[in-house]
Amino acid sequence: MVAKDTQVFVSRVIGLPIVDAAGDQVGRVKDVVCYLRSDGRAPRVKGLVAELFARARIFVPMIRVHDITPNQVAITGQVDARRFQRREAEMLVAADLFDRPLERARPTRILDVSMHMVRNREWELDSVALRSSGGAGRFGFGSRSAPQIVSWREIPGLILSTGRTAANLIAEFSEMKPADVAKELHDLEPESLAAVVEALDDETLAEAIEELPKDEQIDIISALDTERAADVLGEMDPDDAADLIRDLPSDVAEELLQRMEPEESADVRRLLVYEEYTAGGMMTPEPIVVDTDATVAQALAQAREESLTPALASMVFVTRPPLETPTGRYVGAAHLQRLLREPPTTLVATLLDRDLEPMSPADPLTQVSRFFATYNLVVAPVVNEDGHLLGAVTVDDVLDHMLPDDWRGEQMDEVEATDLGNAEVSHG
Template sequence: MSATSIFVSRIRGLPVVDSDGDQIGKLRDVVVAQRSGSETPRVRGLVVELFARYRIFVPMLRVHSIDAVQVVISGVVNTRRFSRRDAETLVVEDLVERPVTRRDQRQPQVIFDVSIRQVRNRDWEVAEVALREAGRPRFRRRGHVTIVPWRDVLLGGQQQGQDTERVVAEMEEMNAADIARELHDMTPRRRGDVVQALSDDTLADALGELPTDEQVALISSLDTERAADVLEEMDPDDAADLLGELAPELAERLLGEMQVEEAEDVRRLLRYEESTAGGLMTPEPVILPTDATVAEALALVRNEDLSPALASMVYVTRSPHETPTGTFVGGVHIQRLLREPPSLLASGLVDTTLEPLRPDASLAEVSRYFATYNLVCAPVVDEDHHLVGAVTVDDVLDHMLPEDWRGDQMDGLVPEEDEEAATAAGEGGADRGRTTQLR
């Protein structure tokens, strides 16, 4: 085993603990996905068995560390029973004992073990394969074992659906808009196969780039549990927009399947009219306590999952620090944070000239606000002066453009400027509305 890789046999059965050190289960398998070309498979997550022999999936984004003693995870984990996607492969269940051929030899061998390594923060891939002669029991070091890089072996017993796996592997490396365009151009049957094989987070990102009618058709085609998983991976404001387009009964059923905290964020957004600051905002801006330093603020905005717009400003509030927060103190621009000493309190750097938006501010008011203050992100505060969310400029543009602009983009069209449509959008446009039954 190389110094930077970990063989799965060494960590299988290790306790999986949370950030407080409390054990939640044991590691049973590692989930990997093939990638295009000669790239090694990417590690998507771990299969963890809870104490009642109930297995769940833990994505690698939640894995804080892996060592010889334990696996440490952090954050919120979905506790639904693990169900493998079509494009996913389990190391222990699918790869161990699988026949392979080395590229430099013709003699067939079988996989004895597989190692994984961390290539970036919380980004892992398959590194090496331990090979042995056929007929030996799993994970027993009898006979000669050879360790080679993954790229040096050819898998035997290829399964059906390999072409779909190849397409999905290529899509995992694309940006969301390009994936959406590929899905848009596929036949319904082909799209169904690929959608079933895509990971939830990839599908969620692509879903937000599709025209509204295609979003509705796609989410409606999924079984309830999978649809809820995908909605959980979407930004809450995008999920609320999509649910607002569905039949009330289906929307409520999907909300009931979602994790309670995720569903509550979406339900709160559904209470606002769509073309208002409350309907446009995300309930997950970057929030700081009053005693946070500049260094702590910059550490939060380094999160790669944040959009550039959302990372452009942090918001200081009193406890609690999840929306709706305690009293809103003010917003701090990232440029100001970059100019100040790391030990300085961020609360002393708030922009006192910035008046927050109200949740009922119309789209026209919000767009003028962004133009007036030259912002790409703005706070939304309720009548009790609690921060309830933040609006980003991309959401404003999304609602000001003609409703079919995504469809035109998919078809490669550049629509002419429609001043009447732009004017209507500026005054709030046509209210598609969200059903009140979702409250």
């Protein structure tokens, strides 16, 4: 693993083979994707552009990069094989910066750019190597000086200009929670909204859409071209994507499902079988599932996955193989708090909550809400009549379905009214 603050020059990374957890090569690094940030902060490295053996180029998020050595880049997790599409606010380090001329006393070009890890798998651009030339050498030829290393702050193209442009908004969004991004989108004028949506990456847009009122979700998805809309839906939590697809015209919904990646559309189609206000309709098909021989250490390693919500990470479900939902026979559930109190080699199957009965996918919302209140839960298993774990319902999904359909919009309007009131008081 690369040590924190270790400097890695991008030119040394480009061309390196990318290997997965099994040690198999999946492609080679072609470029590094970054974006500018506001308030004088260094540009954040977003991920790598990888070229597969079929010469198709894909995006690998930095969160998947486990290690960078002089010989290879090691990644974890599955590779998303969708073709890389550059967004307006993104910068490609090699393509956009290497050999860029700079206005200096002598003709100067950018030779290389370094990046360093500031936190676990979070990278920023750091130094820039410059090469100057000009003047007559000893034999009358132009001379070249040794490379000069400067801070990224000395490069005008790496400083974000002020204003409310799409690029500035994207930079601000990078440090916001999804609910705050949704609030910003909610307040934008239609023309500005279209530009920002076009520039946002699929993951950020998907997370923000999940926090928007239903009518605004439909408006944004409907305004996207079919391919992009399918990609964004694929980044959403399957239960949220299913809820949104239910409200689209049936022909549009089916076309989007066909354009989604097969694994993603399969999850959504399974949820669409159930009524929206049932345990099956509200559940997510991606809880933490382990085999009967899994240890506490293995379960906790899965619970540390950054993509998991706190609610989903609070319980581990034990089943027989297969471990993907619908799983083999459901054995039981263990609370994360219980696992934290046990030795790491203890089997999770010996720590199950024997008093917790699973829900049926047909259980209505009223029964589900009583279930959560009775057991003081934030997540609960959903098991079918054949004893297979189908997924898990989280308390935020229960609340989302209990509140009025337009509660998100009302909440945003209330926040805006409060902000206006505070502004009037401050100027009174």
